[in-house]
Amino acid sequence: MFVLTTIVDTVRIPPPMFANPTLMSVHQEMDKKYPNRVIMDVGLVICRYGDAMKIGDGVCVAGDGGAHHEVLAKLVVFRPFVEEVCIGKVLKSTEEGIQVSMGFFDDIFIPAYWMLRPSKYEPNTGLWVWTPDYGDDDDEEEGEGEGE
Numbered sequence: 149m150f151v152l153t154t155i156v157d158t159v160r161i162p163p164p165m166f167a168n169p170t171l172m173s174v175h176q177e178m179d180k181k182y183p184n185r186v187i188m189d190v191g192l193v194i195c196r197y198g199d200a201m202k203i204g205d206g207v208c209v210a211g212d213g214g215a216h217h218e219v220l221a222k223l224v225v226f227r228p229f230v231e232e233v234c235i236g237k238v239l240k241s242t243e244e245g246i247q248v249s250m251g252f253f254d255d256i257f258i259p260a261y262w263m264l265r266p267s268k269y270e271p272n273t274g275l276w277v278w279t280p281d282y283g284d285d286d287d288e289e290e291g292e293g294e295g296e
Contacts (some may be wrong), residue, residue, distance in 0.1 A: 153225050160214045191227030243269045
């Protein structure tokens with residue numbers, strides 16, 4: 149569910165932060181940039197993990213007063229695998245599916261076609277109901293009907 153991933157990125161340090169130590173400035177800028185951001189094929193970034201492992205020399209780009217540093221760092225990422233069981237709170241239930249919150253993330257949507265079978269939407273209550281068929285009741289009823 150939560151994984152550590154290593155990234156390489158160019159972090160821009162604005163001129164007002166030049167008086168601070170480079171490591172502190174890089175951490176502050178990374179902490180602004182990454183949390184609550186989804187990185188394609190990686191997951192939802194929760195936070196930076198520890199200190200940056202490598203910070204390159206600052207490069208000035210024409211027309212920009214900031215220093216650009218190439219940074220190697222680790223991030224804590226939320227990346228559940230398919231069919232992983234997670235505990236959450238149902239925020240909204242509609243005929244199209246349910247919206248779930250995990251506390252730190254409210255945008256999980258489970259569409260109707262991913263619901264366990266047999267599930268059905270009850271419009272009276274506005275909830276999805278899963279009624280598993282164990283076969284016990286049906287077998288007994290069929291047996292009684294055959295004996296008559």
